[in-house]
């Protein structure tokens with residue numbers, strides 16, 4: 587289950603948000619902390635959710651994150667809970683998040699060069715992010731996964747360097763294909779860097795061999811990384827999430843809740859099923875579970891995006907950007 591805590595963010599990544607002018611959700615529309623906890627409990631206790639990922643927007647902009655986490659943890663002692671974050675401000679909060687019951691983190695980081703980072707995120711915060719990741723590692727919020735989106739002519743040449751950095755630090759780097767979920771609607775199929783291109787650029791510097799572990803519905807196709815010609819233990823493992831060119835819809839087991847409490851059965855859905863009105867008007871947990879179940883029964887077979895931009899009109903970009911859905 588991916589649950590978004592807020593649509594707000596303190597970065598403005600070009601492939602996700604506009605430079606300015608987003609319409610934020612009002613406080614009244616946003617799920618309150620206790621509503622979030624109730625939804626998680628319904629998901630786990632009645633619908634078979636086995637893993638929770640908190641995301642956003644930027645989940646760290648919610649000052650009640652630690653309260654939300656400790657309340658979920660009190661009710662769900664064994665639930666794996668991860669956080670997808672840009673790590674701005676994580677340095678000061680990592681220890682408290684661990685104590686509140688967070689299991690591990692995923693950090694989004696597209697460049698290790700300050701200027702490129704600032705171009706991509708429109709904010710000069712690379713050093714804060716690196717300090718945040720170090721803090722998370724030192725308090726035991728691992729295994730740490732790093733998410734990177736490559737943009738042609740901006741940071742695509744940095745792919746091998748990002749791998750070198752991640753394997754040295756012991757983090758699992760995952761490249762995510764750029765998806766047509768940007769608020770500015772500038773994504774093009776020709777412009778995006780494909781999984782095939784990513785593998786080729788890495789193979790110039792490393793040997794990649796398929797990770798023998800079962801993928802088990804995970805979005806990332808995982809590869810062991812070795813120096814050319816080396817045998818034995820790999821330097822590390824990387825993942826490639828090829829949502830556009832090598833979609834994995836048939837294995838997808840995810841359910842998503844937006845920050846305003848709507849079920850999205852697919853990241854690219856146009857259908858959203860609101861749970862909050864029912865919850866706020868006396869609906870029981872069983873009522874909420876039933877509405878959620880019905881939304882998931884309509885999970886589409888596939889997102890239809892594999893042909894976007896190629897003259898096939900099956901894919902139409904949803905109104906919400908990634909930051910407003912919860913990535």
Ligand code: SAM
Nearest residue numbers: 602642643644670671672694733764765908913
């Ligand atoms: N703020 C948090 C973060 O930065 O990780 C969580 C939300 S962010 C929307 C989650 C992930 O979505 C990030 O790894 C980001 O790079 C990715 N993302 C956003 N827009 C995307 C797009 N158009 N295509 C692919 N990934 C995207």
